Amino acid sequence: MLMAKRQASGRRRAEGVDSGGMLEILRNLTRRKLRTALTVLGITIGVLALTTMGSLAEKSNSLIDGGVHYFRDHVSVAAASNGGFGGILTIDKAKDVLKVDGVQAACADTGSNVKTDLDLSFNFGPGDQVIAEQPGCQQYSTFKFSYAGGHAIDDYGSGQLVLGSDIAREYKKKVGDSMELPQPPKKFNPDFVGHQFTIVGILEKTLTAPDSFAIVSFRDGQMLFGDSLPSALKGHVDATQLATGINVYGKPGVDLDTLANRINDQVAGVRAIPPSTLVKAFETASVVLTGITTGSALLALVIGGLSVINTMLMAVTERVREIGLKKAVGARTRHILVEFITEATIIGAIGGAIGLLVGWALTTVVNAGLTSNNQAELFLLTLRLVGLAVAFAVGLGALAGVIPALRAARLDPVTALRHQ
Numbered sequence: 490m491l492m493a494k495r496q497a498s499g500r501r502r503a504e505g506v507d508s509g510g511m512l513e514i515l516r517n518l519t520r521r522k523l524r525t526a527l528t529v530l531g532i533t534i535g536v537l538a539l540t541t542m543g544s545l546a547e548k549s550n551s552l553i554d555g556g557v558h559y560f561r562d563h564v565s566v567a568a569a570s571n572g573g574f575g576g577i578l579t580i581d582k583a584k585d586v587l588k589v590d591g592v593q594a595a596c597a598d599t600g601s602n603v604k605t606d607l608d609l610s611f612n613f614g615p616g617d618q619v620i621a622e623q624p625g626c627q628q629y630s631t632f633k634f635s636y637a638g639g640h641a642i643d644d645y646g647s648g649q650l651v652l653g654s655d656i657a658r659e660y661k662k663k664v665g666d667s668m669e670l671p672q673p674p675k676k677f678n679p680d681f682v683g684h685q686f687t688i689v690g691i692l693e694k695t696l697t698a699p700d701s702f703a704i705v706s707f708r709d710g711q712m713l714f715g716d717s718l719p720s721a722l723k724g725h726v727d728a729t730q731l732a733t734g735i736n737v738y739g740k741p742g743v744d745l746d747t748l749a750n751r752i753n754d755q756v757a758g759v760r761a762i763p764p765s766t767l768v769k770a771f772e773t774a775s776v777v778l779t780g781i782t783t784g785s786a787l788l789a790l791v792i793g794g795l796s797v798i799n800t801m802l803m804a805v806t807e808r809v810r811e812i813g814l815k816k817a818v819g820a821r822t823r824h825i826l827v828e829f830i831t832e833a834t835i836i837g838a839i840g841g842a843i844g845l846l847v848g849w850a851l852t853t854v855v856n857a858g859l860t861s862n863n864q865a866e867l868f869l870l871t872l873r874l875v876g877l878a879v880a881f882a883v884g885l886g887a888l889a890g891v892i893p894a895l896r897a898a899r900l901d902p903v904t905a906l907r908h909q
Contacts, residue, residue: 531796532840535789540848542785546778548869553771555697560767562631564749566735569760578732591743596626597732599710601717605674619703621710629738639664639690650686655700682716794889801893829894837886
C-alpha cells in the first residue's frame with residue numbers, strides 16, 4: 490500500500506498535473522539561477538531582435554500596402570524632362586491628356602514641402618508634403634478619405650487646410666488651429682514667404698502617404714508652389730498655370746497600363762507611369778523588408794534555441810539520479826518528456842515576455858522621440874507581430890526542449906539510480 494501511494498505521488502509530480510508538479514518545475518529552474526538567467530537572456534535577445542526589426546518591417550509594409558492601394562487606381566503623369574516626379578507642367582497638359590482615348594478625368598495637382606529647411610532625418614517616403622488637386626477630382630479615386638475630425642476643404646476656397654494624422658500629431662494641431670505653410674526656416678531667410686491656414690479637418694490614419702499630407706485648395710497649392718520656385722523663375726512664370734503632376738483616371742474597363750503607354754505616345758513632354766510599375770516597386774521593397782524580419786527570426790532561433798538546448802542538457806546530466814528515482818516509483822516516459830518540455834517552454838515564455846516588453850518600450854521611446862522632433866514614426870508594433878513573438882518564444886522553448894527531454898526519458902532507471 491505504501492509503495493502504491495509513493496508510485497501515485499511520483500506519477501502526479503512527474504506529470505505536472507497539479508500545483509505540486511508545477512512548483513517542482515519552478516524549483517528546478519532556480520537551482521542554477523545564473524544559468525537560467527543567461528538562458529532567458531538568450532531568448533530575450535532573440536525576441537527583442539524579432540520585435541524591433543519586425544516593427545520596422547511592419548511600419549514599412551503598411552506604407553507599402555497603402556502605397557499600392559493609393560496608386561493602383563490611376564496613372565501618374567509627370568514632366569518628361571524630370572525623368573520622374575517633381576518636375577513642372579502647365580495645366581494645359583491636363584487638357585491634352587484628357588483628349589486621349591480611354592481617359593475619364595485628368596486632374597492637375599501640385600506638391601511642395603511643408604518644411605523649408607533641408608530635412609536630413611530618416612523618413613519613409615518623401616516626408617511632409619503640401620498637396621493640392623483640381624476641384625472635383627476626388628470623386629474618381631477609389632482611395633477615399635475618412636475624417637477623424639472636421640471636414641474637407643472648400644475646393645474653390647482659400648486659406649483652409651486638412652492635415653493627415655501623422656503631420657497633425659507631429660505639429661500638435663487640431664481642428665480650428667492655424668498653421669503656417671510652409672514652416673518658417675530655422676535660420677533667417679529674407680526670401681521666405683509664409684501663409685497662415687485654418688485647419689478644418691484631420692484625416693483618419695491610413696498608414697500610407699496621406700498621413701503626411703497637408704491638403705489645400707488647388708489655388709492655394711499653386712500659390713505655395715510658386716513661392717517655392719527659385720528667385721530667377723518667380724518673376725517670369727504665372728503660378729496659376731503651373732502643376733507638378735497629373736492624376737489620370739481611366740474609363741470603366743480601360744487597362745491603366747495600356748492607357749499610360751497611350752499617353753506617352755500621344756502627349757509630348759510628359760511621362761506617364763504605368764500603375765503596375767509602381768506596384769512592382771512597392772512589392773519588391775516589401776520582399777526585402779520581409780527578408781529582414783525573417784533574418785531577425787533566424788537570429789532568435791540560433792541564439793535562443795542553442796541556449797535552451799545547452800541548459801536543458803546540463804539539467805538532465807545533473808538530475809540523472811532524480812530521473813531514475815521517478816521512473817522507479819512509476820513515472821512513465823511521457824511523464825518525463827512532459828516535465829522537461831514544460832520546463833523549457835517556461836524558459837521560452839519568460840524570455841519571450843521580457844523581450845517583447847523591452848522591444849515595446851524601445852520602439853515606443855524611439856517613436857516618441859521622433860514625433861517630438863516633428864519626424865514620422867519608424868516602428869509599428871501590431872497585434873500580429875505580438876502574437877508571432879509570443880508563439881515564437883514559447884514554440885522555440887518547447888522545440889529546443891525536445892532533445893534533452895528525449896535523452897532524459899530514455900534513461901535506464903537502474904543505471905540512473907547508480908549515478909553519483
